[in-house]
Amino acid sequence: MNPGAPETGLAEPHLAEILKTVSLDVEYVRAAGNHLFRLDDNGREVPVLDFVGGFGSVLLGHNDPEIVAYARKLLDKQLPIHAQFSRASHADRLAAALNEILRREHGDDERYFAIFANSGAEAVEAAVKHAELDRTLRVAALTDGIAANVEAARALVRAGRAVVADGAFDRAGVRERPQDPEAGFDALVAGIERHNAHRLSAPPLFLAPEGAFHGKLMGSVQLTHNEAFRAPFRSLAAQARFIPLDQPEAIRKTVDAERAVLYDVVVVDGSVTVVDRDFPVFCAFVLEPIQGEGGIHEVPPEFAREVRRTCDAIGCPVIVDEIQSGMGRTGSFLAAPAAGLRGDYYTLAKSLGGGVAKTSVALIRESHYHKEFELVHSSTFAKDGFSSLIALKVLELLEADGGALYRRAGELGRGLLAMLEAVRAEFPDVIKDVRGRGLMLGVEFHDRSDAEAPAVRDLARSGFLGYAVAGYLLREHAVRLFPTGSAVNTLRLEPSVRLTDDGIDQLRTALRGVCSVLRAEDGQRFLGGGPATS
Template sequence: MDHNTSAADGPELAEPYLREVLAGAGLAVEYVRAEGNTLYQRADDGSEIAVVDFAGGYGSVLLGHHHPEIVARAQELLAEGTPVHAQFSRHPYANRLAAELNRIIHRELDTTEPYFAIFGNSGAEAVEAAVKHAELDRGMRIRALLDECAEAGRSTRAAVASGAAIVAEPVLTLFGLTAAEGDPAAALSLLEAELDRRNAEQTARPPLFLALEGGFHGKLAASVQLTHNEGYRAPFKSLAAQARFVPHNQPDALKEIHAEERGDLLELGVADGHVVVRERGFPVFCAFLVEPLQGEGGIRVLSEEFAREIQEFCAAIGCPVVIDEIQSGMGRTGTFLASSALGLRGDYYTLAKTLGGGIAKTSVMLVREAYYRKEFEIVHSSTFAKDSFSCHIALKVLELLEADGGLAYRRAAERGAALRTMLGRVQADFPMVIEEVRGRGLMLGVEFRDQSDSPSPAIQGAARGGMFGYVLAGHLLRGHRVRTFPTASALNTLRFEPSIGLTDAEIAQLEAALRDVCTLLRDGKGDVLLAV
């Protein structure tokens, strides 16, 4: 048996097709141990084979696999018998975690407005919580607006009944109505019925979300509809809320979408003794989801200018901004929030991955006080969320990030700069192979040029069949003991998301591996590149 494959104890029932795809690229291997930036395979003779992990749990292990202080804290918690299932009780550790998250965010955003925390188990669950909360808030705002319209209608009826106001023909004509003269009450009833009909059509509209092209926000029922990759969305289109996807750096597209989708409720009123109809803006848009640094979309950084335009646009139309920091947050880019470096402030934040220190499965949705609805905590819950174990692990993670005046953040920036410098050198030497190096801090991507017309049939076939990035990753693993993957929606882009413990030796190992891959692509040696 080849040491890159693992024997199964029984039939492959867990994701058999995915395993088949990975096996085709030489990536279906079993890892038996993890430490720092290293994963270990087991060879046939029982020895361990070290692999440098640049995938980093898709951004989950900023502090490295099995950080000793996190492991020690986990062992303490388990030895103490800390409760995992204690729902509907006090959770002081969750309150401490929320307070510490607020302290850090307040410092970074220079604000004092509190953010309320709703905990979950995964990034997609945090996004779902944000989406649900935003819709609850939107629904409550709609009900308040309808109540105001109803009160205005009662006041108008009283004015007409007392003779203080009349229903003039022009206001009826505006809505295609006619009424018998001399019967103001009947005319008003006719007008009210028409406004009620139009308002009912407006309020029956489903919520509309905005999201950026290339964005990835999860694969659950709602979050998958906010993920741009149509291959993920299309099979489940009928299940959840729909989104309009906004191209990057095109503020005019925002204006066009708003003009196409905006709506108004109609409200009765009195002006100068006449019944009038006023327009009240209807909250069609539920939320705008933004990744400050897109991970699955190809490691693309949101520009500061477009971030500002999104912020201004959402403020103008009353649409909350949900900032998805699941991959980019928790210090990976050199600041706790990648969005803070762009000057972007969220009404909601979603955090996960590194929050659990590579051990606990946890996430959090943060919503600022101006949008927070206390009713949400009754209609939304999660069995495994907010437990003692995951909250205490997350508190330890924050302690490690904040230690020594935020040394971890500085380390992420410095190690990221060293890694990017190396990637830039490789690109400079192979401009015909590498299109671009992108990213920030320890969230970097290398986009390879399209190889659909490669003289090598093997390389050409991989490129045209959507397997190109996986083929490159397979060669890096087999030939150089380097682990990484392509981004899900940009398969020509390899991702590099190691921990802050990244060494110069590991960077050099990756450099040698990438240079080999680039040489094989340049020379059209597909047989070597694809050899398993």
Template sequence: METTHSESGTPELAEPHLRQLLGAAGLAVEYVRAEGNTLYLRGDDGEEIPVADFAGGYGSVLLGHHHPDIVRCARELLDAGTPVHAQFSRHPYANRLAAELNQIVHRELGTDEPYFAIFANTGAEAVEAAVKHAEMDRVMRLADLRGELAAAVESTRRAVDAGDAVVPERLRARFGIMGTLDDAAAFRELAAHIEPLNGARLDRRPLFLALEGGFHGKLGLSVQLTHNESYRAPFRGLAAQARFVPRESPEALREIHERERGVVLAFTVSGGQVDVVEREFPVFCAFLVEPIQGEGGVHVLSPEFAGEIQRFCAEIDCPIVVDEIQSGMGRTGTLLASSPLGLRGDYYTLAKTLGGGIAKTSAMLVRQARYRPEFEIVHSSTFAKDSFSCVIALKVLELLEADDGAVYRTARERGAALRAVLDGVRADFPEQVREIRGEGLMLGMEFHDQSGAASASVRELAATGLFGYFLAGHLLREHRVRTFPTASALNTLRFEPSVRLTDAELALLDDGLRDLCRALAAGDGERLVGRAAVAG
């Protein structure tokens, strides 16, 4: 790859290809300050230019950039010399954070079952911790099953040897045991056939279930649970195997289970006769579900399908991992976006706003019925569970819960105001805007596919695969509005501002989106590109 240079002449060595893409789309600006719902970029003359931030750190700054209470808390912690690196010691602040999370989760789910907390740094790491724990649980359940199968072989052998049970002809015929072997010899031959068969089946690699359109991270394991093929394909040989379930398709759940289910053969004795019965064993390690698919185009899980997933997973004993990394922490008006859907997870992953826009932290919660304490020894993270991030997260929860949950109410109210703006644009430009989706302050605006547009310049933009980024570049350049498309649905722009969103910023967004739609309606692709064609 040819080395490029920045404006200062310094070689571009920090992801230079991405820098070029940002330049092409008109998004390669430097932000120098942030507060509230505003980022300030550096202009050509060095001046600060305010930008209304509707991207919100991909949902990380629900409370706004540099919330004064969080900044004050951070300064106090650093001034006091709080230990950031005190691994393998007591962490009472982490325990307080786990307890506070439990209190809110219990209220929303209507349960008192404890959820144990494993802390991490990023959302993807929290997902990895959840699926690692689920696999450890599955392996330990398989070990119990292996023991039960071995015990059944031994107890059946004793019954046959003692003359208390016989191997009937139908069973001999079923497994091809020919000749006139006595019962003891016939049983030994049966066991010699079945035990290695069971062993091979139990050694089968785990399968994960996830929804089409889902996004669960880009690390070695989590990327294979993310539906976007372009993210998964280069790393397919590294990690997990997933089966992706179409959204809102309960029949697909049964079809996948029937096709992939695993069974072993177990010996029983009934009425003095040996028999062999099928027992299902856990092939499916976990089902990962986002209540709102952020990167997949802001699709909201319906309560009906949430109920189908809950029932299905209970029937096959498959734990549910509810990925609340982008949707959770109050963005939709509750701590868990899944709780109003009636979906109860065995695992929850939380991140983004948990750090208040300052600390980099995440949490994985496991309900008591699933928890394996052995996991605490085989999994760890250098930067997790420290005093700084935990106390910041406690401050975030305090702010969310203050005044009987005023932030939750504000998220719903500001979300409704944002939705009204987006709905108004769609109503006036139905040929350009296909659909508005989402809940609270997590909304998406999907534009119609422009690959067949009458305008050659618009068709060219659509053909780049960066259509949504050019739309975002236009909003930034012409209207000082910042947003991005969702990662796996590039025709959908995301809107995840903070609760400090103002009516003036909504008006700015309204003007920008209407101008953008008028340019699309006029087939003015050159205007959408603007100076971005030569930037970067």
């Protein structure tokens, strides 16, 4: 090491090595519109067409001129950023603007209260915490009711007006049955309390679809289906039950399989009997209208209907994660209504900050909201004036001209999807599927674990084929794409509304090039040892 020189290689060095292996270790020096810029060996800027889009964070493009100018204005006027625990009119205006949009999307006037955060995963965790507070309060009401029923029955037994029914002892698991009525009642209550205490000690469960991704924090990672992300931390948080998207009937079956009850007592015609009270096992059903990390899969309408029907039946709230799909990316502010899905909670992030601010929000339906949550949950950097005002500016741009940017996202998405379908038709042996909506699309490549070319075969078997495809596209065509972490053969496309027809043509050429190389199993060219094929 050079004395006096700063040490390098300390920021996630293993990831840096992986990026280098697949030619993705590029440093960018500037960003504008739908392009990032790197420097060549002569120090000249080279534009790279960006279809990663900050993993969905820059719907309006990198460094949107209006947002940047507005950000400068806010900073120049020395807007307070750290003024926690004070009146936050900026955040209240943002919440009101979001509610106005939600009223339009839902067609009704029910309000949603806002809990602000910094990242998508944090917004999910806030929503989950609130849902668990709701469940805890329902459990408390249930146990309070049981306690009141026990005391009422005890009074009747003491007064000689009631006795424990024979079958009640069996139900409560009581083997020793005292002859004295009061002692018998006490034994019955002890059995009930043992059963209930065991049930009450169990953590809540969650429901989520297979392929789900909701972040990698301690709680949100347990809602993420990819076991590689989830399993090492299984003991740290409540567990989820994952449902296949093509099996809506499995939702009810899963709920029935996990059904649990608390025991209660009732007195009928002088007999004390034991009855079941349904226990709220599930905290929430958490799902994305279009799965991002899971490989760009839309929630089918039949699945969405069964989610709502089952959750309404058992009193389980529905948390809709619109962190990637929301903010107009699919051609409307929310993606959920297209599937007929109504959320009791919504989480928004990524493009909410306009590519400049780091902000997110959990929106909670008024009929589910508990004001106590505001005193037990907080976040240092949430709800600040800067990010709130930037988010308001984003909404202003999205809603301008009757939602012109929503229409633009929809039109671009249809054009992009048509191009992808054409490339797939030309290379059906290479591209397995294209799917998605608006500017949230996926291109799935066939597995090539049995390829004759050793380089291609080894990459496929190690799970790095998608990353190598991304490296080829970047190296040979200056197009930036990544596979999804949970569906490694699927490239995820989340460009901005600043994408042009020329950009779509550039991607077409790039995809045809990589498909030609993979069809030919030209491992040398694929890994950078020969000229590109167009």
